[in-house]
Amino acid sequence: MNNIYAIGIGLIGGSLAIDIKKHNPDVVIHGISRKDSTLETALSLNLIDKKATLDDLAHADLVIVSIPVDATVKLLPTILDKISDNALVVDAGSTKEAICKAVESHPRRRNFLAMHPIAGTEHSGPTAAIEGLFKGKTNIVCEVEKTTFKLQEKALKLFTGIGMRIRYMNPIAHDKHIAYVSHLSHISSFMLGKTVIEKERNERDIFDMAGSGFASTVRLAKSSPEMWTPIFKQNKENVIETLEEYILNLTHFKELMKENNFEAIFDEMKDTNHIKDILNGIS
Template sequence: MKHIHIIGLGLLGGSFSLGLKKAIAGIEVTGFDKNNAHLQEALSRGIIDQSSDQVPKNADLVIVATPVDTISGIVASLLDDVSPETLILDFGSTKEHICTTLAAHPNRANFLAAHPIAGTEYAGPSAAFPDLLKDKIMILCEPEKTALHLKSKAYEAFESLGMKIRFMEPHEHDNQLAFVSHLSHISSFMLGKTVLDKMEDDKHILNMAGSGFASTVRLAKSSPAMWTPIMKENKENILEALNGYIENLATFRNLLTSDQFEQLAEKMKNANQIGDILDLKG
């Protein structure tokens, strides 16, 4: 692999580039971002070697790491004129709409639907760093629809970054991510909003905030420009997750209101199991 092109030079796109540059000597990276400040920063940080709004014909991989509601249109346009030796990957956090939209494209074999399970609460090229993707999972959807000789280029990149590959169906991916990723961001956003509302009456409330609050609300610093399209694309699955979460919150509130503290303790004890599960996963 000698050349990759990245569209969307934020945290994921930027880190993918920096990681490959660290792992593969002599690799050339071009790229584009519609935010000119991001584009210039990517150049100054060495995320890309040259800016280009056109995909070079010799590109081995093209990474589309833009807001998820733009991905289908961008990939479809790229597939219209793709080189037979170029593989296009998307890094979107939702997969079903993208896979369905591109299913009938005559050059579908030049596309691989991917989602790196990695990130921070920060955005933009300034947040990118070479080891973000190291030891992380790369989820692939419908890889059987991608040409074998092109898939091998992606696998080479993932192996160079030390990533672990997992396979999922698009709907399964979106449904599970609604519970373990999208819901946690909503919870963090709304916890932050609740405390900000309280600050209107008590300006000093954050003086009481400890590490527990900071870790729980950390994701509230995430970019709304990235997360609003995710909510739009994955609406039905997120509503399912939200409905279950709200039901559990209502049960907790009702037990507290009626002084049923033994039952409340039992609910929290049951929830403790998630810690054991995460420890085993780690």
């Protein structure tokens, strides 16, 4: 895989480019973006070696698609149209069902590998790209059986080579589970930020009182709305289900407060402390 084309050179695409280049110095990474300014920045940061367009994809060995998921759904069939029969296309979207469905009947479906690297920060754009973002992180691969073995083998070797762990899952299960562990976290962070901002309008010094707990909890509210709105739209049903359960727990907590039942509140928090053991077990 000497000629790699990165469609989208932001946090994920740029960080993948850095790590792939570090472990495979002979590859040439070509960048594709709607904005020439993005490509210029990527060049200046040495994230890519050359600029490219969609029409250049005929020369690709590997195409990495790291753009908003709604754009991926629209563009993916065209990408598969343009590649050679020996090329592989992977995407890094946070939803998988709609993306897989968009190409389920494409003649080159065997040239596509659906994946979701579980890594990131709250920052976006080429300047957010960092080395080592994926080391020790899980990469969810969906419908691997639909990708020709020769190509999936090359891809998995490439991604494990930069330190990723591979896990296999079907797209429906992926979208359901990711709604709980990722999408709900972002909504909670956005809404906490909204709540505090609205309060801050009347109490100007509220942020002077904000400590590290607030900063870490609201960190994800700095994430890109351009990326996250399409994710919520594509995973609407699962996100609504998680929100309903979350709201029930918040309402229950509020009722315990009203009842002065702090013994029950203590027990709930104590039981939830077990999450540290779960997280330590998968880190």
